Ligand SMILES: Nc1ncnc2c1ncn2[C@@H]1O[C@H](COP(=O)(O)OP(=O)(O)O)[C@@H](O)[C@H]1O
């Protein structure tokens with residue numbers, strides 16, 4: 520597409536977001552941002568704009584938030600939300616993306632697959648997620664926040680496509696070497712190596728995929744790779760085996776995205792998949808219990824939310840933390 524938002528320069532004035540787009544309804548909120556639908560005035564095409572309020576932020580924090588665009592603009596893949604450009608004014612920072620019209624994956628499954636939820640559907644969704652991650656990982660980019668609200672669905676050519684969104688915590692590494700990159704992300708989906716403060720790398724995203732696959736097939740959250748028969752009787756052995764390999768505590772032998780795509784879980788000839796009605800019921804309860812939908816509300820970027828990000832990328836001043844006032848408790852560590 521031939522436009523780069525924010526780059527339209529009129530003699531003497533750079534066009535702002537409002538000159539080019541009309542903002543419409545809210546599509547979603549995260550801990551850092553509010554995402555709205557918007558219409559490009561000239562073409563009448565629909566997009567999504569992620570708005571990050573700068574209120575209460577210092578300059579380095581704004582710069583860290585703007586990192587998202589530096590990573591996302593390196594990515595061009597069917598299973599990754601497409602980025603079109605950015606705008607910045609005194610109040611807000613705005614990133615324009617393709618509009619994903621199916622909502623979050625879990626919400627979509629609950630609403631649209633209520634009477635037809637089965638392993639073969641989950642297989643299609645997981646194939647998209649692994650394919651997107653494989654692409655990121657070959658570019659040495661770790662998403663670091665794979666979780667339900669960051670997996671959005673859209674319909675392309677009458678087919679459901681899952682796309683990774685929210686590269687706000689993503690980080691670029693150098694090759695395969697593990698590094699100390701900080702404790703970020705969402706507690707429930709964090710790999711053990713991150714929780715333990717060890718060096719880590721791309722395998723952390725695969726751990727999160729293990730949690731997602733476990734959620735989708737049972738409607739419950741894993742506590743290790745165990746499969747209580749109450750929830751797992753109707754699920755195939757190949758699914759359980761893939762989950763075991765994703766929830767492998769040893770990051771060095773954990774299955775990679777490329778290997779996962781070759782796992783027998785994706786074999787179209789495998790056993791017929793059964794209707795997973797109970798999983799839908801449990802998934803509904805599970806999503807209702809979680810805070811994702813309201814996490815932080817609107818325009819709630821604060822220093823404390825940013826503290827762990829800052830800590831992971833800024834050198835600490837001698838003898839103290841960069842943000843002495845910011846708490847580092849679990850709530851703060853919950854991701855943007
Ligand atoms: N391109 C998009 N199209 C439609 N909805 C989106 C898009 N990007 C994000 N969303 C929705 O907005 C929510 C918040 O966006 P996200 O980038 O995750 O913000 P945060 O960094 O605050 O978590 C997402 O969970 C998703 O529901």
Ligand SMILES: [Mg+2]
Nearest residue numbers: 549669685855
């Ligand atoms: Mg998010």
